[in-house]
Amino acid sequence: MTRLLLTGGTGMVGRNLLAHPGIAAWQVMAPSRAELDLCDAAATRDWLLRHRPQAVVHAAGRVGGIQANIAEPVRFLEENARIGLNLIAACRAARVPVLLNLSSSCVYPRDLGRDLAEEQVLTGTLEPTNEGYALAKIMVMRLVEYAGREDPGLSWRTLIPCNLYGPHDSFDPARSHLLPAIIDKLHRAKVAGADEVVIWGDGTARREFMYAPDLADAILRALADPGAVPPVMNVGPGEDHSIDDYYRIAAEVIGWRGRFRHDPTRPVGMRQKLLSVARQAAWGWAPATPLRAGIAATYQHYLEHHA
Numbered sequence: 001m002t003r004l005l006l007t008g009g010t011g012m013v014g015r016n017l018l019a020h021p022g023i024a025a026w027q028v029m030a031p032s033r034a035e036l037d038l039c040d041a042a043a044t045r046d047w048l049l050r051h052r053p054q055a056v057v058h059a060a061g062r063v064g065g066i067q068a069n070i071a072e073p074v075r076f077l078e079e080n081a082r083i084g085l086n087l088i089a090a091c092r093a094a095r096v097p098v099l100l101n102l103s104s105s106c107v108y109p110r111d112l113g114r115d116l117a118e119e120q121v122l123t124g125t126l127e128p129t130n131e132g133y134a135l136a137k138i139m140v141m142r143l144v145e146y147a148g149r150e151d152p153g154l155s156w157r158t159l160i161p162c163n164l165y166g167p168h169d170s171f172d173p174a175r176s177h178l179l180p181a182i183i184d185k186l187h188r189a190k191v192a193g194a195d196e197v198v199i200w201g202d203g204t205a206r207r208e209f210m211y212a213p214d215l216a217d218a219i220l221r222a223l224a225d226p227g228a229v230p231p232v233m234n235v236g237p238g239e240d241h242s243i244d245d246y247y248r249i250a251a252e253v254i255g256w257r258g259r260f261r262h263d264p265t266r267p268v269g270m271r272q273k274l275l276s277v278a279r280q281a282a283w284g285w286a287p288a289t290p291l292r293a294g295i296a297a298t299y300q301h302y303l304e305h306h307a
Contacts, residue, residue: 004223005053005096006030007038007087008060013102013219015168016212017057022220029053038083045086048094055098055223056091058084058140062133063170070129070267077132084140091156092147098226099156100219101144105208105234105273106134107160114240114274118160118232127270145231155226159218162236162275166212166294167301179209179295182246183302186256191307195258201268203244203260208274210236211294214287221285230279237287238277243268253296 002025008014009030017023018030029051036047038060062079084101091099108116109124121141126134141158148156165179173181189197215235222229241249247260280286289297 002055003027003029003051003053005048005051005056007036007056007058007083011059011063012164012166012168012170012212013059013215016166017059017216017219019167020213020216020220022217025220026055026223038086039079041086041089045090045093048090048096052094053096055226056087056096056100057219057223058087058099058101060087061136073132075132076130077136080133080136081139084136084143088140088143088147097153097155098223099144099154100222100226101140101156101158102219103137103141103158103160104134105160105162105236105275106130107138107141108273110270113270113272115276116234116274117276118230118234118279121232129267129269141232148231156231157222157226157229158232159215159222159229160232160234160275161215162208162210162234162273164212164215165209166298169212169298171302171306178207178243179246179250180298180302182250183254183295183299184306186247186250186254187299187302187307189258190254190256196261197247197256197258199243199247199260199262200266201243202262202264203242203247205243205268205270206240206272206274207243207246208236208238208240209246209291209294210287211289211297214289217288218285229283233279233283234275234277235280235287236275236277238275238280240272240274241291249292250295250299253292253299 004026110127144156169180170176171180171184
């Protein structure tokens with residue numbers, strides 16, 4: 001069996017990838033941070049040279065929602081840059097032939113809004129609320145591209161997923177992204193019998209979300225034939241919804257029937273961030289899970305593990 005190194009195996013993407021039936025085709029190595037500290041350059045290089053994986057999926061990183069990014073920009077830039085630098089250097093030293101680097105849609109300029117195409121990275125100002133994280137992700141993405149230019153024999157690719165949600169997400173309000181935060185907030189309102197929930201901003205900002213098990217499916221398809229994947233490719237449904245829509249659908253799923261109140265003094269980030277999925281469509285793949293079904297499955301996971 002082909003040896004696969006999965007970084008970030010305890011995170012949402014990693015755990016959903018490990019739960020996908022297709023992962024059985026691989027001999028997966030998913031070391032914990034205690035076993036492989038990607039912030040340690042020498043240890044990362046030694047690990048890769050010792051284990052010699054034939055493929056790497058890089059899903060590790062410091063992640064968090066808007067509050068966390070605003071509060072700790074140094075940490076988000078420094079840790080993600082260090083992790084990416086160390087892993088890419090180690091993969092080059094070990095001559096890893098296949099690498100899938102998972103980036104983030106925050107790499108796109110803040111003012112483009114929609115139809116965010118891969119060639120538009122670094123063509124404008126980044127969103128200030130997550131600029132540190134975005135800069136680190138851009139640097140790693142460029143390193144992957146540069147390595148492929150220097151050695152065309154490497155099948156090194158970057159996937160740029162839209163916002164994700166699903167089982168094994170973080171539901172901590174201080175660190176979670178929008179959809180898990182909505183699920184936690186509405187569940188708590190239902191349990192407490194609250195008749196009002198506050199939405200940050202005016203509710204009209206739009207976001208694109210994909211169910212994390214669908215991303216796992218895309219990753220495994222890319223691993224099966226990395227040469228068919230563009231060097232950089234967006235991954236997502238290609239449609240977005242307003243923040244109000246996400247609250248409304250989640251409230252229906254959860255069974256909370258109160259009213260919403262908007263707080264325009266709170267930050268919301270970019271007004272719109274919708275990926276172009278033209279390259280993904282040409283590749284012949286699309287996510288399979290409808291939004292309501294994905295929210296329902298995520299809420300069930302929340303009830304079983306977090307509520």
